[in-house]
Amino acid sequence: xxxxxxxxxxxxxxxxxxxxxxxxxxxxxxxxxxxxxxxxxxxxxxxxxxxxxxxxxxxxxxxxxxxxxxxxxxxxxxxxxxxxxxxxxxxxxxxxxxxxxxxxxxxxxxxxxxxxxxxxxxxxxxxxxxxxxxxxxxxxxxxxxxxxxxxxxxxxxxxxxxxxxxxxxxxxxxxxxxxxxxxxxxxxxxxxxxxxxxxxxxxxxxxxxxxxxxxxxxxxxxxxxxxxxxxxxxx
Amino acid sequence: xxxxxxxxxxxxxxxxxxxxxxxxxxxxxxxxxxxxxxxxxxxxxxxxxxxxxxxxxxxxxxxxxxxxxxxxxxxxxxxxxxxxxxxxxxxxxxxxxxxxx
Numbered sequence: 001x002x003x004x005x006x007x008x009x010x011x012x013x014x015x016x017x018x019x020x021x022x023x024x025x026x027x028x029x030x031x032x033x034x035x036x037x038x039x040x041x042x043x044x045x046x047x048x049x050x051x052x053x054x055x056x057x058x059x060x061x062x063x064x065x066x067x068x069x070x071x072x073x074x075x076x077x078x079x080x081x082x083x084x085x086x087x088x089x090x091x092x093x094x095x096x097x098x099x100x101x102x103x104x105x106x107x108x109x110x111x112x113x114x115x116x117x118x119x120x121x122x123x124x125x126x127x128x129x130x131x132x133x134x135x136x137x138x139x140x141x142x143x144x145x146x147x148x149x150x151x152x153x154x155x156x157x158x159x160x161x162x163x164x165x166x167x168x169x170x171x172x173x174x175x176x177x178x179x180x181x182x183x184x185x186x187x188x189x190x191x192x193x194x195x196x197x198x199x200x201x202x203x204x205x206x207x208x209x210x211x212x213x214x215x216x217x218x219x220x221x222x223x224x225x226x227x228x229x230x231x232x233x234x235x
Numbered sequence: 236x237x238x239x240x241x242x243x244x245x246x247x248x249x250x251x252x253x254x255x256x257x258x259x260x261x262x263x264x265x266x267x268x269x270x271x272x273x274x275x276x277x278x279x280x281x282x283x284x285x286x287x288x289x290x291x292x293x294x295x296x297x298x299x300x301x302x303x304x305x306x307x308x309x310x311x312x313x314x315x316x317x318x319x320x321x322x323x324x325x326x327x328x329x330x331x332x333x334x335x336x
Contacts, residue, residue: 028322185300
């Protein structure tokens with residue numbers, strides 16, 4: 001059975017009712033896993049209750065950090081500091097220079113653009129070097145339908161360069177939760193290939209999560225290199 | 236004329252009626268796909284349960300993606316904030332009852 005993942009859920013930490021309801025809806029919508037965007041300095045007890053709420057709704061929980069930097073030095077500093085603490089690292093590209101660095105750096109899993117803010121966008125120069133997955137969030141499209149044309153243009157570029165695309169809800173409240181089939185329907189409306197569109201909410205985000213879980217294990221040395229420990233005679 | 240049926244759960248802070256919901260859905264389809272798209276999809280409200288806020292909506296076979304996209308982009312019915320979630324799609328109304336979540 002296909003596992004669906006919402007890679008971008010932004011719970012309002014101060015509003016417990018809101019994130020409990022969001023967790024319930026994500027469970028009803030049929031997701032198997034979610035990546036929660038949390039502040040880098042969130043207290044442990046808050047994090048535990050957040051995780052528990054989403055786990056109670058039958059969801060596998062992963063933590064995600066969104067970096068919004070205006071310069072490459074800030075971004076590289078944050079990547080050095082937080083890469084090993086979060087399951088998913090994403091970069092909100094505020095300008096072209098940061099977008100280029102983020103797209104190239106293999107420590108970055110996902111890049112996304114703030115569609116209403118029009119001083120940076122996904123173009124051919126970024127698509128050409130992009131190792132990270134390119135994420136579309138549904139929330140800005142719900143809030144402002146005029147952004148659809150920009151999104152369609154970006155999808156076309158990403159498809160042309162065979163960049164992995166991830167469709168996420170980007171929900172901050174229960175009102176923005178949508179089912180995986182709805183997300184992929186919006187994806188095909190934006191011009192994604194009909195056969196690949198389901199993968200943008202299942203296989204592609206799931207493979208990112210799996211890769212990072214492996215990377216964070218003790219056995220991992222670097223891509224393709226793992227430590228194989230000998231079994232002791234007691235095992 | 237072959238049709239597909241979608242079971243939609245509507246989560247909202249205040250109750251909404253079936254007419255309101257269908258009106259918003261039609262407007263959404265018209266907005267994103269135009270008059271021709273709307274007539275291609277040809278949405279019909281088969282049932283609307285106000286107690287559970289659950290609707291069964293029918294559309295032309297092969298147009299369910301457009302209907303789902305239009306549903307996904309709905310955020311308000313009137314002034315009420317809503318989250319319409321597609322729970323199941325089937326070729327028969329009976330099929331929608333199976334494997335209910």
